[in-house]
Amino acid sequence: SQTIHQWPATLVQPVGSPLSLECTVEGTSNPNLYWYRQAAGRGLQLLFYSVGIGQISSEVPQNLSASRPQDRQFILSSKKLLLSDSGFYLCAWSVPGGGKLFFGSGTQLSVL
Amino acid sequence: AQSVTQLDSQVPVFEEAPVELRCNYSSSVSVYLFWYVQYPNQGLQLLLKYLSGSTLVKGINGFEAEFNKSQTSFHLRKPSVHISDTAEYFCAVSEVDSSYKLIFGSGTRLLVRP
Numbered sequence: 001s002q003t004i005h006q007w008p009a010t011l012v013q014p015v016g017s018p019l020s021l022e023c024t025v026e027g028t029s030n031p032n033l034y035w036y037r038q039a040a041g042r043g044l045q046l047l048f049y050s051v052g053i054g055q056i057s058s059e060v061p062q063n064l065s066a067s068r069p070q071d072r073q074f075i076l077s078s079k080k081l082l083l084s085d086s087g088f089y090l091c092a093w094s095v096p097g098g099g100k101l102f103f104g105s106g107t108q109l110s111v112l
Numbered sequence: 113a114q115s116v117t118q119l120d121s122q123v124p125v126f127e128e129a130p131v132e133l134r135c136n137y138s139s140s141v142s143v144y145l146f147w148y149v150q151y152p153n154q155g156l157q158l159l160l161k162y163l164s165g166s167t168l169v170k171g172i173n174g175f176e177a178e179f180n181k182s183q184t185s186f187h188l189r190k191p192s193v194h195i196s197d198t199a200e201y202f203c204a205v206s207e208v209d210s211s212y213k214l215i216f217g218s219g220t221r222l223l224v225r226p
Contacts (some may be wrong), residue, residue: 035217046215103157 002027006091010100013111019064019078021107023091026072031093033074035066036103038088047089051096075106086111114139116205118193118217126225127195133175133188135203135222145186146204147177159201162186173197198224 005052006023013019025031035047046059048066056066063082074091089103117136125131137143160171167179180209186203204216218225 004104021076023074034092036090088111116217122221124223135186135204142208144206148202150200
């Protein structure tokens with residue numbers, strides 16, 4: 001069966017510090033991978049998605065970047081965090097053409 | 113560009129009463145429509161989806177939704193709710209020819225009271 005792992009679950013970082021959130025998927029090959037963010041009081045927002053290794057599409061211009069160094073690994077990064085980067089980050093995967101998204105457990109990021 | 117509107121941020125309802133959670137979308141192309149549920153302290157899970165065919169879609173836990181193309185709506189309904197249905201419900205839309213990236217609404221919190 002397929003599983004998705006996302007870590008850490010919570011993170012408190014000072015403004016200006018770097019960020020690295022990691023997401024891995026097991027039990028499937030060549031998944032579509034996604035990073036979503038849910039800011040306080042707002043809906044889920046798609047940040048990045050990837051249909052293959054090294055293929056990253058950015059949906060929202062921002063302070064964040066994503067990389068996919070391996071087929072089932074998706075990393076969300078920032079060189080210098082801003083206060084506005086605080087929020088709940090969700091990694092997700094889907095089988096291409098399947099439509100159904102499977103989400104990780106999320107990372108609550110607080111930038112202080 | 114697509115957008116999804118969930119007009120109600122919170123819907124309080126008594127147990128065993130019927131409920132409707134509203135969802136409207138805008139898109140210039142054909143779309144797939146989804147309802148996701150997020151139970152407290154859990155990740156999102158798919159409740160139901162409309163891809164094609166019958167406009168009345170039945171999902172898990174007794175929920176159903178009806179796709180109305182003329183009104184660009186996809187409202188979620190349940191005839192009798194339980195305490196355990198208390199959760200955040202997200203409507204989402206995806207373009208038919210995209211790589212299934214989803215645009216989510218802001219969510220509706222269903223609060224079921226005894």
